[in-house]
Amino acid sequence: MKLLLTSGGINNKSINDALVGMLGKPIADSNALCIPTAMYGHPWVGPGVKAWEFISGKEANPMVALGWKSVGVLELTALPSIGEDRWMPLVRETDVLLVAGGDALYLCYWMRQSGLADLLPSLQAVYVGMSAGSMVMAPSIGEFFVGWTPPNGGDEALGLVDFAMFPHLDHEMLPHNTMAAAERWAAGMQKPAYAIDDQTAIKVIDGAVEVVSEGHWKLFFALIVLR
Known part of the structure; x- marks a missing residue:
């Protein structure tokens, strides 16, 4: 499974080069599917x-x-109303999934409802997430990012990676996304957690994690309390 988890898309040469390396061929030779659902x-x-x-x-x-x-x-919200034979072959044959930002829990809900969540681990495609499209891969997103509330409540996400993400670090349009806020958010997480800006991405290939950045980021480790 190949994941390129970005905060703000393919914003610089380092992230672009990482994407091309994961594809194993030029972007011009690759077929993509975009997923706007989180928006x-x-x-x-x-x-x-x-x-x-x-x-x-x-x-x-x-x-x-x-x-x-x-x-x-x-469009994930449409998939439950059509047969799997209408969309699963398309997903299996594509080179890359481009997953928009928006609300991570809304995206998580529809990934599960549509059946895409179950399919993701077996895909050969590169998964490229932006913001919520990246956060949805974590075990949970943290109370700081809960907007749309799923039917069962909580902040649980897909758990396809073993860390959480705080995107848009120090973004000029998001005054609450400061390093101090990221530290408070990370203190409440039960897993390692990355705060990343829009010039940073996290590359995951078969579980191996690498940060690709021309900006700034920080890794917070979960505090384990022994009783």
């Missing part, structure tokens, strides 16, 4: 103009507009 659950981004901008490649954070051979749309 619908977040009041700042979608549905509406922002979702269209992501799908059409007009987004401010480069993902769809990188020069792919082809780009299709995989």
Whole structure:
């Protein structure tokens, strides 16, 4: 399983080079599917103009507009209403999944409802997440990031990696995403946790973790209390 977990998309050469290395071929020779679903659950981004901008490649954070051979749309909320034979072969054959930001728990819910969550570990495709699209891979996201509330409550995510993520560190448009806030958030997590800015990504290949960055980031280790 190959994951490229970004805060703000493919924002610099180091992250771009990491993506090409994971693909094993040029972006121009690779087929992509974009997943906008997380955007619908977040009041700042979608549905509406922002979702269209992501799908059409007009987004401010480069993902769809990188020069792919082809780009299709995989809308998770639609998948439960059609047969698996209509979409699973498409996902299995694609080279990369481009997963938008938005609300991580909303995305997690629809990944599970659609069946994509069960399929992900067996895929050969590179999974590229942005913000919530990255956070959803963690065991949990932390109370700081809970917006849309899942039917069963809580902040549990997919748990396909063994660490959590605090994206958009020190972003000028997000004054609450400071290092101090990240430290408080990390203190409540039960796993190692990364705070990363938009010039940073976390590459995971078969469980091996590597930080790719032209910006700044910090790894917080979980505090284990022995009783």
